[in-house]
Amino acid sequence: MRPVVRLAGIGKSYTTGTEALRGVDLDIAQGEFLSLVGPSGCGKSTILRLIAGLGEPTVGSIDWPTTTVDASGRPERSLGFVFQEPTLMPWATVAANVALPLTLKRQPRSAVRPLVLDALAMVGLADFADAYPRALSGGMKMRVSIARALVTRPRVLLMDEPFAALDEITRLKLNDDLLALWRDLGFTAVFVTHSVYESVYLSTRVVVMAPRPGRITADLTIAGPEVRDDVFRTSPTYNEECRRVSAALKEAMAA
């Protein structure tokens, strides 16, 4: 099957001289939950930004083989992006924040409202449409950010350490809710995290990276049940997969 996104021979150097990525080949398959793990500075955020089209690779190509190109010849990238911070507009209500991708595409108001309420319901915030972001907790803000990314029903959802700033309890809950959304909506997820445990719990596949220059050192398929829950978290399979990813990460850091 053709991948949704194909990175071929990607290298990226910033103008500061930092070589953030070298020789990265990565095929992202339709519907998989892919996690990128690796030490700080190994280029995880850079990969996400390149996939999103925020910046061009220095060498190599990024293709969307299964998508058509738009009028200007660029691939029609259907994606959502969730940053580490919620990145909401404080002057706009929750509904207006979630509506942003549609507003920017000049969709008529009447069409936007039901989509926004739908997206808010998906993340369990249907009652907060008219609240302002400052009235929400950190976890709720993150949910708004996810709703905004999903409101266009993207094929690919890119997430850059979205839960890193949250407490353990909130993070576990959001992990489960994210998995449920992934199963229901069928998007392809690319998830950056520092946590081996989080990556194993969520993913069907974990890609391990090493720094200086950023490169891929391991590509592991995670064995796990279709539906993941506390039973999986305490299973021997989970332990074994965590051990495998940890070992690969240790190797990457020594490399």
Next chain:
Amino acid sequence: MTLSRDTVTAILAPLLVAVLLIGGWEVAVTVWRINPFILPPPSAIWRALGTDFDLLASSLGLTLAVTVSAFALAAVGGALLAILFVSARWVELALLPYAIVLQVTPVVAIAPLLIIWVKDPFTAMLVLAWIVAFFPVVSNATLGLRSTDHNLLNLFQLYGASRWQQLWLLRIPNALPYYLAGLKISGGLSLIGAVVAEFVAGSGGVASGLAYRILEAGYRLQIPRMFAALFLISSAGIVIYLLLSLISHLMLRRWHESAVAREN
């Protein structure tokens, strides 16, 4: 509406200070028999305010007309200039040095020239007051337009926002608190600019704003009237500040940290 304790204190405390100061002033002038040509008692100033009311009120009208026009031009012009600055870097590079030159040159030093160049005294005073008032608006608005969250900008780029959308939906709302803070400074400066301009223009005998009344009363040794005019200028300044604070509060109270009611 119930007034919170803070609000009551904010009103009563300055009022108490005013009563103490004015009372002390009155008593001191009487007890030490201070020459009223040097320091008239508050009661005399109050009387002057009453007897010269019509004259002073029309002067106040002129001063306020200059102030408000200069402020309006600074508010609109400053915002437009700031938008121009962030839209085209070369415009900022080209114009900013001159904006700074205008800002750092003392307005009293340019005033005589401008009064000669610009025939109409009202226009001359307006330009002078505007020169004083516009810089804080430009620099604050520019800062606000520039200090937009990096990731929000990325998000706008990701969803293919046009430059216009980026400006209108992101940069301008983000700049609003900065802009309003600039307006608060500029409101007071407009009044100062108007008064300074009048002092210069007034010595040529063409204007009759409050500053001119102060000069005139000084020549005629009508010291209470001088104080009465001064009192009106200060009051106007306070009212301008309060009005701008109110507007700013109303515009920001739903989302900005400076204006929302804290509950923790």
